[in-house]
Amino acid sequence: MSEKEIFVETMRKRTKQFVLNVIKLYQSFPKSGEYYTIGNQLLRSASSTGSNYRAVCRARSDKEFYSKISIVLEEADESAFWLEILIESNLKNDDQTKELLKESIELTKIFSKTRSSIGDKIKNNKIN
Numbered sequence: 001m002s003e004k005e006i007f008v009e010t011m012r013k014r015t016k017q018f019v020l021n022v023i024k025l026y027q028s029f030p031k032s033g034e035y036y037t038i039g040n041q042l043l044r045s046a047s048s049t050g051s052n053y054r055a056v057c058r059a060r061s062d063k064e065f066y067s068k069i070s071i072v073l074e075e076a077d078e079s080a081f082w083l084e085i086l087i088e089s090n091l092k093n094d095d096q097t098k099e100l101l102k103e104s105i106e107l108t109k110i111f112s113k114t115r116s117s118i119g120d121k122i123k124n125n126k127i128n
Helices: 003-027 033-056 062-088 095-123
Strands: none
Touching: 003 033, 003 062, 003 095, 033 062, 033 095, 062 095
């Protein structure tokens, strides 16, 4: 397996685990309005991060890859936003939530760097 293939597989597993961990967090929420609203938004953005990363892996060109990784980046960043809201509002300010925030920030950084790299490649007319 090449270094790129290892990275892709690691990220597929990591984004999937992120979704599973968010589901566990969501299941721990009390049944009330603010938890429902924030929880649904978080669940949607986290699951979109994982599912859209899988789509990135099937991109047929650099331009398609750029477009799809942009969606993943946006969804990972949105997940971080909702986790910050949970923590800063003291609705869910525990280690589990803080670890998920840390992971969403790390994923956002990785996807940002990835998008920047492919964007540079496209700008330099080295597209496929």
